[in-house]
Amino acid sequence: MDAVQKLENGEIKIAEEVIATIAGLAATDINGVAGMSGGLVGGIAEILGKRNLAKGVKLEINDKGAFIDLYxxxxxxxxxxxxxxxxxDKVKTSIQTMTSLNVVEVNIHIQGVNFPKEKEHEDKPQDLK
Structure with missing residues (x-):
């Protein structure tokens, strides 16, 4: 369900994917976030070259406002x-500022931890000749 705001001269409809994209961008802008977890389908889409900025965002909009789950x-x-x-805080503020949509909940689901890749060290013992 898209977010609909009724105004004096008409209405504004904001697609769910737009709101999900705002949420995803706001979340990945925070230090400590390695990325979004979109599951198997999202991973396949990225391999095929399609970057989905709403990956890892589940959104529900009803008459109370937006309920957001971030993976x-x-x-x-x-x-x-x-x-x-x-x-x-950032997701709620970003969505409310850009869309005037009431954000009721922002639920965080940690799906994994990104470990730093081991670097090849020059100081490895080498074979002696």
Whole structure:
């Protein structure tokens, strides 16, 4: 269901994908967020070259407002409660500012942890000749 706002001269309809994209961009802008978790279908779409900015966002809109679920991957060492609060605040503020839609809930689901890749060190023992 799209977000609909009735105005004096007509109405404004905002597609769910637009709201989901705003949420996804706001969430990934937070330090400690490695990315969104879109599941198998989202992963296949990205392999095929289609980048979905709403990946990892589940959205429900009703007469009370928007209920948002974000599925995220965080960086190793991130303090999850602090990052989750920051994401909730930024997503809510971004959506309300850009769309005037009431955001009732922003639920955070941590789906994984991104570990730093091991680097090839020059100081590895080499074979002696």
């Amino acid at each position: 995220l991957i965080v960086e190793y060492g991130t303090r999850i409660p602090d990052v989750a609060w920051e994401i909730q």
